[in-house]
Amino acid sequence: MPAMPPVLPHPAAAVPTEPADGTPAFSPLYQQIKGLLTRELQAGVWKPGEAIPSELELASRFKVSQGTVRKAIDELAAENLLVRRQGKGTFVATHAEQQVQYRFLRLMPDDGVPRDMARRLVDCQRLRAPAPVARALDCRSGDAVIQMRRLLLAGGRPVVFDEIWLPGNLFKGLTAERLAEYKGPMYGMFEAEFGVRMIRAEEKIRAVSADASSAQMLSLPVGSPLLSVERLSFTYGDRPVELRRGLYNTEQHFYRNELN
Amino acid sequence: MPAMPPVLPHPAAAVPTEPADGTPAFSPLYQQIKGLLTRELQAGVWKPGEAIPSELELASRFKVSQGTVRKAIDELAAENLLVRRQGKGTFVATHAEQQVQYRFLRLMPDDGVPRDMARRLVDCQRLRAPAPVARALDCRSGDAVIQMRRLLLAGGRPVVFDEIWLPGNLFKGLTAERLAEYKGPMYGMFEAEFGVRMIRAEEKIRAVSADASSAQMLSLPVGSPLLSVERLSFTYGDRPVELRRGLYNTEQHFYRNELN
DNA sequence: AAGTGGTCTAGACCACCTG
DNA sequence: AGGTGGTCTAGACCACTTA
Structure with a gap:
């Protein structure tokens, strides 16, 4: 040229x-x-x-x-x-059209074929943020937050017990009913109904022993080894908007990760 | 223009x-x-x-x-x-100049400050590949492989117990002595001494209970919950060249992961 | 056929590092 | 000063989708 x-x-x-x-x-x-x-x-x-x-x-x-x-x-x-x-x-x-699986869920059945899991809401309530939750969500201890607990089931058997904390000001009007009636991934609902988009997340993973309540939830003996997955999710501007602690029964599933 | x-x-x-x-x-x-x-x-x-x-x-x-x-x-x-x-x-x-930490090790102390860990070789021997190991490494059951076991210690206390399997044909001459004398990351030695470069890896993570031998290795009571991290590492052309199973004591450490 | 993302080029210039 | 990666442009053409 x-x-x-x-x-x-x-x-x-x-x-x-x-x-x-x-x-x-x-x-x-x-x-x-x-x-x-x-x-x-x-x-x-x-x-x-x-x-x-x-x-x-x-x-x-x-x-x-x-x-x-x-x-x-x-x-x-x-x-x-x-x-x-x-x-x-x-x-x-969008999280709404993840055909295969939840985008952030790294749990896989042992045979490697990802099947989709059923959800069962245990409870959902507004309450005041305990100090550790407030610290993670970058709000004041005592601020309104929503606590939600639920199970994920594979083939009818409970595999994951999640406890989820959301800042109350961003999720006004989130109730058990609205959760129950919504089809598709929960993060999809957060986008569509509350305008909150999860961009990225950090997870801290540990092995723990099942206590009485989690053992009951997961139909396991007390003391069974469980994977504890603590997730902090962020929206735009690295603002933390969800704290979640999942207990995974890894007898027939595993957490898949790729390193490079 | x-x-x-x-x-x-x-x-x-x-x-x-x-x-x-x-x-x-x-x-x-x-x-x-x-x-x-x-x-x-x-x-x-x-x-x-x-x-x-x-x-x-x-x-x-x-x-x-x-x-x-x-x-x-x-x-x-x-x-x-x-x-x-x-x-x-x-x-x-190269894996040799990772100043901070081992590139593939996602373990972090609870306080978040990555300190470097000491290694202690337990044993290292040549033997014939058991069926599951052979399957993972894509060789024949009974082929020569090297099995190595070692501990990683943080502040003098054992935190990780690794069992590592390598294909014998690629790692001729790998002995306990050569391992002991080498400074720096093991993957760095694999590059320099054997021309084997780890490119990426897949990990399967579970929670398990410590059995007698792993409990002893990690100075923990039998039955303690441990993180089981099974890693398959690949070189160029997606050839599997290392199978590793680590048992992590996650009382004061966690496995860090990022989702996006 | 028209529109959108994807590839490729040739050339200019900038930021950074090392003699 | 000279080399290396990094940014930016203008323009051509290709591949894929939709109408």
């Missing part, structure tokens, strides 16, 4: 390294675009499952080249915030 | 969809480059920790543009086969 005069430095581009600054301070254009898109996602401009504007459209809107918005979208797709579908568009990720 | 005549279709490029074929069959150029690089990595053309040729160099060698090489390297870096370092080059990933 023939030589061209230097590309005129893009207005928003550059953002040259701010010299007299304590921190790194340098944000490439595509990172800024990514930030803009993230904010629009967070604001709910596009609902889960919906398509966002095309790359060309976004490029002209932000006055950058397609390649630059592409790179921004690439990263958001890698973080599972967006899903690309060739020929169709780019869509806001 | 002025319009140019259509870019002449790149020789290796295109690889048009083979119509009368049963499988998808279409490989973009950068995927082919990625394949070539992977084969060279596998062949040991560049040793772990060494730099590979620069992007420009590779581009001219493969007769493609820098961007195409770049995309190939991007994927290899995402798979942790390569490590990019701005201004310096792109390097073959």
Whole structure:
């Protein structure tokens, strides 16, 4: 190609390294675009499952080249915030249409074939946050929270006993009835009914002995070894919005993990 | 920029969809480059920790543009086969220089500060592969394998009891002495001494009760709940090259995992 | 046929590291 | 100063989907 005069430095581009600054301070254009898109996602401009504007459209809107918005979208797709579908568009990720299994549940039956599990709600109540729960959810001890307990069953037998804590202010009106009537993944309901989207989670896994109540819930002898899975889930901006403690009976299931 | 005549279709490029074929069959150029690089990595053309040729160099060698090489390297870096370092080059990933911790060990002390752990070899012997081990390592039952058992200690107290199985043909000459004298991560030794590089691994996690021998090893009462972590590690080409079963005392440690 | 994501190029320039 | 990875552009063309 023939030589061209230097590309005129893009207005928003550059953002040259701010010299007299304590921190790194340098944000490439595509990172800024990514930030803009993230904010629009967070604001709910596009609902889960919906398509966002095309790359060309976004490029002209932000006055950058397609390649630059592409790179921004690439990263958001890698973080599972967006899903690309060739020929169709780019869509806001959702927990609602996970055909196979719950996206965050790593439990697999020993034979490796993922079957779907039945849910049984044990109870669901509003109460004041105990100190450790408040600490995890980054709210004040004593604030209103929702506590929910439930079972997951495989082939009619209980395998997981979950205790779930949610901040009360985000889940106003969440009751046992609404939980019972909703079909599909619970995180799908959180998106659709409460506008709370789980982006990522951290889990702490331990082996523990079944106490009296969990043993009864899981129809196991007291003292049986159980997998304790403590999960803290985050929405946009790394805000913690769910604390969950699951007790897994791993006699016929295992927790699958990939390392790389 | 002025319009140019259509870019002449790149020789290796295109690889048009083979119509009368049963499988998808279409490989973009950068995927082919990625394949070539992977084969060279596998062949040991560049040793772990060494730099590979620069992007420009590779581009001219493969007769493609820098961007195409770049995309190939991007994927290899995402798979942790390569490590990019701005201004310096792109390097073959290695387990040897993990300053923080073992790359595959997800165990964390409760306070969250990763301290490094001491190793204590229990025994190491050559023997014939039991059926389940042979199945996992994809060799014949009865083939020579190396079995190794060891402890990891935190603050002088045993926390992990590992039983490790390696295919005998790949690890000729691995003895207790050589293990004992080697400093640094074991996977680093596997790279340097045996040319076997662990790329990724799958883990199956369960809760179990300590039996007599594991209880003794970990200085715990028989029946204590333990985390059982069964790991199958793979080299290039998804060849399984290590089977490992770890029993973790999770009283003061937990297995950390991230979901997204 | 039109629209969307996906690939590829050639070239310019920037940020970072090392002589 | 020179090399390496990192960003950005403009434009062409390909693959996939839908109408």
